[in-house]
Amino acid sequence: xxxxxxxxxxxxxRWLWAVIDSAAWVVAVFLAVWLRYDLALGNVLTAPxxxxxxxxxxxxxxxxxxxGPYAVGHDRGSFD
Numbered sequence: 119x120x121x122x123x124x125x126x127x128x129x130x131x132r133w134l135w136a137v138i139d140s141a142a143w144v145v146a147v148f149l150a151v152w153l154r155y156d157l158a159l160g161n162v163l164t165a166p167x168x169x170x171x172x173x174x175x176x177x178x179x180x181x182x183x184x185x186g187p188y189a190v191g192h193d194r195g196s197f198d
Contacts, residue, residue, distance in 0.1 A: 132188045139182070140175040147171045 147170060148162055155161040182188040 136179050136182060136188050139178055143174045143178055144171045147174060 147167065151167050152159065152162045179188070
């Protein structure tokens with residue numbers, strides 16, 4: 119495998135993890151609010167909760183891209 123192809127695959131792999139982390143944020147926020155309001159679904163699906171989820175995802179991706187695991191290649195499960 120040439121180095122350009124390896125770099126491309128590595129970059130794709132890092133951004134795949136960014137998508138997985140983003141999905142984890144969205145699920146965690148909605149589950150936390152759902153549990154907070156005693157399993158009442160009507161209180162969960164509101165605009166402020168959606169905006170908070172968007173802000174959490176953007177914060178994760180932006181900080182991760184500049185300072186964190188998406189900026190440099192880390193081996194999965196490593197303690198770097």
